[in-house]
Amino acid sequence: MTRPLLYTYRRCPYAMRARMALIVSGIAFDAYEISLRDKPAAMLAASPKGTVPVLVLTSGEVLEESLQIMRWAFEQGFEPWWVGAQTPSNQALIALNDGAFKQQLDRYKYPERYVASEREMHRDQAVRGLLQKLEQRLAADAYLGDATACAADLAIFPFVRQFRAVDEAWFDAQALPATQKWLQNWLQSELFEQCMKKLPTNQHVIFSS
Numbered sequence: 001m002t003r004p005l006l007y008t009y010r011r012c013p014y015a016m017r018a019r020m021a022l023i024v025s026g027i028a029f030d031a032y033e034i035s036l037r038d039k040p041a042a043m044l045a046a047s048p049k050g051t052v053p054v055l056v057l058t059s060g061e062v063l064e065e066s067l068q069i070m071r072w073a074f075e076q077g078f079e080p081w082w083v084g085a086q087t088p089s090n091q092a093l094i095a096l097n098d099g100a101f102k103q104q105l106d107r108y109k110y111p112e113r114y115v116a117s118e119r120e121m122h123r124d125q126a127v128r129g130l131l132q133k134l135e136q137r138l139a140a141d142a143y144l145g146d147a148t149a150c151a152a153d154l155a156i157f158p159f160v161r162q163f164r165a166v167d168e169a170w171f172d173a174q175a176l177p178a179t180q181k182w183l184q185n186w187l188q189s190e191l192f193e194q195c196m197k198k199l200p201t202n203q204h205v206i207f208s209s
């Protein structure tokens, strides 16, 4: 294998942040867009837990957590973006995103899988939790790396995108102007466009951004 191989899924926010870290870091990699219902045997052999993203390095080492993949990518060539995410406040935001916010997002997005009558409660808890903290940070600085972007922006915005997508008009009407602007900037960025490039399913391809 001459390039690392990323098992990925286009709409997965964890896979999005891994793809963006690889792209920003200028790493040439191959990609395999999986079907969640029919995961490839080679991926399950490398990473039996069966979640994407999974990055198989040319050494054979397997990175099977999105934050691990981001860290590896940035360490190869764009370290300041990783360092910027290591501040206590950014670490706290990432932990909140991956923890309580992700749970609230799922309960808001998929009410049929949880308690439908509690949907709005979870939505509002997400606003009072991660989103208001983000708003405070982003009202002061355009990015989570202060004046420049960092890995924390990439780690978090794909999840805020999903949250907004549940009811865009509702999200855009909330008093979260800095967060709304930050999200729109990322959604319109060339990096996000490259990361969302459509790939054929169940094929090993060269990812060219």
Ligand SMILES: N[C@@H](CCC(=O)N[C@@H](CS)C(=O)NCC(=O)O)C(=O)O
Binding pocket: 009, 011, 012, 013, 014, 015, 036, 050, 051, 052, 053, 064, 065, 066, 067
């Ligand atoms: N902690 C993992 C979470 C990854 C994850 O949950 N990915 C979802 C897709 S968004 C997945 O692969 N789920 C497996 C499935 O739905 O079968 C990471 O950060 O990489």
